Amino acid sequence: MKVPFSLSMAMKYLRPKRSLVSVVTLISMVGVALGVAVLIVVLSVMTGFDEVWREKILGFNAHVSVMPVRGALAEWESVCEEVETLDGVRGAAPLLDGLVLMQMDERVHTPILRGVDAVRERGVSLVPERMVEWRFSLGFDEVVVGSGVARRLGLRAGDVVTVVAPQGLVNSEEIRLPEELRVAGIFHVGMFEFDEGFVFTSLPVAGSLFEMEGGAGSVQVMLEDPMQAAVTAAALRERLGSGVVPQTWMELHQQIFTALQVEKNMMFFLLAFVALVAAFSITNTLITLTVQKTHEIGLMKALGFGNGGIMGIFLWMGLAQGVIGTGAGVGLACWVLHYRNEVLRFMSREWEVELLPPELYQLSELPARTTVGDVSLVAGLVLLFCALAGVVPAWRGGRGGAGGGGGGRRGG
Structure with missing residues (x-):
């Protein structure tokens, strides 16, 4: 299958190089992964709380x-x-x-x-x-x-x-x-x-x-x-x-379940800003790359590539960083959720603080349940952020490089 030129160029630019842009790109993807992991972990824990409350209340009442x-x-x-x-x-x-x-x-x-x-x-x-x-x-x-x-x-x-x-x-x-x-x-x-x-x-x-x-x-x-x-x-x-x-x-228990749902929605809304900040770092990386690749952009335009193809390179780059970061974030979230109680006990022991007081949360361990809907919601939202993060750099890259762009510095 023939790979589109803009996608192949995006993959070429994403390959690791010994440059500041490569380091910043890696940091951006790590930021996306952390944002995804935090969102999935929080939503899973909130869903777990909801189900545990239902199970206990319906078993006892x-x-x-x-x-x-x-x-x-x-x-x-x-x-x-x-x-x-x-x-x-x-x-x-x-x-x-x-x-x-x-x-x-x-x-x-x-x-x-x-x-x-x-x-x-x-x-x-x-x-x-x-x-x-x-x-x-x-x-x-x-x-x-x-x-x-x-x-x-x-x-x-x-x-x-x-x-x-x-x-x-x-x-x-x-x-x-x-x-x-x-x-x-x-x-x-x-x-x-x-x-x-x-x-x-x-x-x-x-x-x-x-x-x-x-x-x-x-x-x-x-x-x-x-x-x-x-x-x-x-x-x-x-x-x-x-x-x-x-x-x-x-x-009889409407207030409990309503409060849990409101808390889950508010946590998702607030923590979505973590992913949004990571998407801004992708925008920053891609804008830096458009400046660095000005000469190459001008050369591609001289060879007949239109603005749309040039813009596609940076849109693909933003989306690719989002896909890699999201995949890593889902994996990290699964690891954290699997070992959540061990991590909680370790943190409580090291900090000498009860992180899940039974008197407050009325639970002996941290509940969690990951649903396909929650993972899909987080992944879709983060990929949308990352795709939008490439819009401004793509527009700038499509306008740049006119007349060969000889004034730019050749990227590594």
């Missing part, structure tokens, strides 16, 4: 929550049975939750206590599958705690802990004594907020603590496909009437 308009949901068993008749429903279980104060010796912690039905909970939650000590058992005097709660209070399976609900301490009729519950097991789901902030007990114990005996605060519905939550919620509104309000996981 219901896809649809059926809540009463007021008071407690007294007939939760019939509601669960009605819900389970719908197509695509994996399970339904009652929930009664609230803030409690837990004490073990001198240690105190305030997690969210969830009162559940132990049998039904296995169909709607991943907690029974994530037990790290003993089992998911919820007898009348038993509690299952998160690994973070156990660490804070120094708990082991078999220990007895004191639990009290603030709203149940004193009312107009009687003083309620704290409950003493035995730790039946410890779970670990791998998300700091849940491991540190939740404990489980039976529905009767929670009802006693929260003064809501016999009822549930809501019915939690788990689906085969979480993306069908809106359809299921609409069906539940028709079946269950106006006494309850079904809410989807998207409605």
Whole structure:
């Protein structure tokens, strides 16, 4: 296949030479590679955060929550049975939750206590599958705690802990004594907020603590496909009437996912300027080259090559630098993402700074997921920048060299 003259000349000018222009060209391509790598790494990490949040939230929380308009949901068993008749429903279980104060010796912690039905909970939650000590058992005097709660209070399976609900301490009729519950097991789901902030007990114990005996605060519905939550919620509104309000996981956690998407878009917008700066360095290199090659440009014009062919040389050069830099950047990004946790631990150890505090990010390691869409977006944008970077030098090169351009210095 015959290679166009402008492309062959562009490749000739890009070959390494012992000159300042060659060094600057290499630096420009390194700049493009770094810009591409940074963009891909950031977008991959943000996508990873989004997916981890979805996985953890959808595994720990219901896809649809059926809540009463007021008071407690007294007939939760019939509601669960009605819900389970719908197509695509994996399970339904009652929930009664609230803030409690837990004490073990001198240690105190305030997690969210969830009162559940132990049998039904296995169909709607991943907690029974994530037990790290003993089992998911919820007898009348038993509690299952998160690994973070156990660490804070120094708990082991078999220990007895004191639990009290603030709203149940004193009312107009009687003083309620704290409950003493035995730790039946410890779970670990791998998300700091849940491991540190939740404990489980039976529905009767929670009802006693929260003064809501016999009822549930809501019915939690788990689906085969979480993306069908809106359809299921609409069906539940028709079946269950106006006494309850079904809410989807998207409605309950909309702020989290919206914030993640906004943050991802803003990071992409800001870091795109890194690639833009690298493209400006390509423009600078090509303008320098047009000055250096003035004599050769004039000679090509004297041999009959038009302005379009001359401009094509510099456009091809800009695009070629972009392709090489983008390819190197994609490879560098893949390497960084593969070893991201090792790099993070090394940096934390050397700088003696916790770069991913679990208290803030609620994760034990840095998540990342690279998608074809993100890589294509970054590569396309950077190649566009690099192609545009060659426009001004191409225009200058096409106008230069008139009449032989003898005043220019011959390039190496």
